[in-house]
Amino acid sequence: MKALASGLEESGVLFIWVIRPPLGFDLRGEFKPEWLPEGFEERTREKKQGLLVKNWAPQLDILSHKSTGAFVSHCGWNSVTESLSQGVPIIGWPMAAEQAYNSKMLVEEMAVSVELTRGLQSEIRGEEVKEVIETVMGEKGKGAEMRKKAAEVAERIKAAMIEEGDEKGSSIKALDDFFSAVCVEAKRKEI
8 A cells, every 4th residue: 555655656647546444354444544654645635746535435436437548447346447437547557356467458459458466365566556557548559549549438328229210239139139139928828
């Protein structure tokens, strides 16, 4: 946590950090200042660089804001779809379950993410965090390409959910097909 805080502060980017107690502590418990570098919260508040939100924030509302440039995520599928539906590239930190596979796909196949580190026991340094943030937020090179690809994915997601008149996106068509199949099977069983 301290390394993440240090890297965020050193990067100079504006941020919102939904912060919870570190792993190994009661995740519903009270957040303790000693889990962050001394004076971090005060400095970032005074410089108007960051906002620490304890426990919960409206993730999709934040991701849909035009000033959101990247999302540090554990790469759970709901978070991935929320981020990409808004065209926001991801800084991945997969922790468990399918998250590492999701992160690998986002980095290697979709090119909309970079991975900061992987797993619960991984160690990072503030300088690494700063470098990854600078890469993703960069106006040229990899950062610009990631934002372009994330915007393309967002357009595909929107197209898949369109329903205007006779025009239906692929997700709407698939849902219609599913319900049709269920209805046919239900009628077949009534006979």
